[in-house]
Amino acid sequence: MSIEPPADAAAPQRNPKAPPPGERTTSHYEGCRGCGDVPGSLRVRSWVGDDGVSVISRFDVLEEHQGAPGLLHGGMLMTALDDALGTAYTQVTRSAVTARLETDFRRPVPVGSTLWLRSRVDALVGRKIYVSGEAHLGELDGEVAGTARALFLEVGVEHFLRHGRPEDLEALGASREVIEAARTAR
Numbered sequence: 001m002s003i004e005p006p007a008d009a010a011a012p013q014r015n016p017k018a019p020p021p022g023e024r025t026t027s028h029y030e031g032c033r034g035c036g037d038v039p040g041s042l043r044v045r046s047w048v049g050d051d052g053v054s055v056i057s058r059f060d061v062l063e064e065h066q067g068a069p070g071l072l073h074g075g076m077l078m079t080a081l082d083d084a085l086g087t088a089y090t091q092v093t094r095s096a097v098t099a100r101l102e103t104d105f106r107r108p109v110p111v112g113s114t115l116w117l118r119s120r121v122d123a124l125v126g127r128k129i130y131v132s133g134e135a136h137l138g139e140l141d142g143e144v145a146g147t148a149r150a151l152f153l154e155v156g157v158e159h160f161l162r163h164g165r166p167e168d169l170e171a172l173g174a175s176r177e178v179i180e181a182a183r184t185a186r
């Protein structure tokens with residue numbers, strides 16, 4: 001299935017409730033293994049770009065992210081890109097989930113290096129959010145180590161209530177009745 005936005009797609013507009021340029025963005029969820037501050041997380045940190053729509057993210061590549069000897073695992077780079085692109089959409093719209101993620105691995109990434117990712121929403125069409133980004137080695141204009149394009153689909157809170165683990169949802173404040181209602185709704 002294609003993730004090429006149609007030529008007449010609407011240009012993204014900044015959500016007025018999004019944080020201003022330069023400010024740190026909040027994580028998707030504290031338990032997120034991309035950006036949450038929990039064991040096993042890549043601890044990707046993101047800031048709003050100067051234009052107020054793009055997002056700059058930092059990923060420090062550690063021993064535990066290794067695939068080949070001394071080199072970053074490709075799946076970890078995809079996770080970092082998914083997280084960064086998934087933060088970019090929060091500048092323009094509500095919650096969404098990744099429907100498709102395409103990644104090109106352009107350079108090996110040594111353990112001990114820092115990746116700087118730049119991502120932005122390219123277009124919005126109904127619930128479809130087209131996002132792209134690049135991961136640069138060492139600095140924001142460093143060599144491109146990987147690129148990604150993704151399609152996110154906007155979803156309501158019912159998506160998480162219906163599919164998430166009840167104990168995690170309850171810890172976020174959702175009542176058992178609300179969770180049950182979301183699960184039985186058509």
Ligand SMILES: CCCCCCCCCCCCCC(=O)SCCNC(=O)CCNC(=O)[C@H](O)C(C)(C)COP(=O)(O)OP(=O)(O)OC[C@H]1O[C@@H](n2cnc3c(N)ncnc32)[C@H](O)[C@@H]1OP(=O)(O)O
Nearest residue numbers: 001002028029086095096097098099100151153157160172
């Ligand atoms: C308590 C609250 C907690 C809140 C926590 C917030 C946390 C935030 C978390 C952030 C997490 C961060 C990131 C994460 O980790 S997200 C985690 C990884 N992603 C997922 O788990 C998503 C799993 N997939 C789904 O749930 C469904 O498939 C979704 C919702 C995506 C679509 O199912 P839905 O039934 O809704 O839609 P549809 O199937 O009618 O399709 C609609 C349209 O889209 C087109 N299409 C669909 N797929 C593709 C594709 N692959 N390529 C190209 N096109 C595709 C499709 O052709 C159609 O087009 P058209 O015919 O209309 O033109």
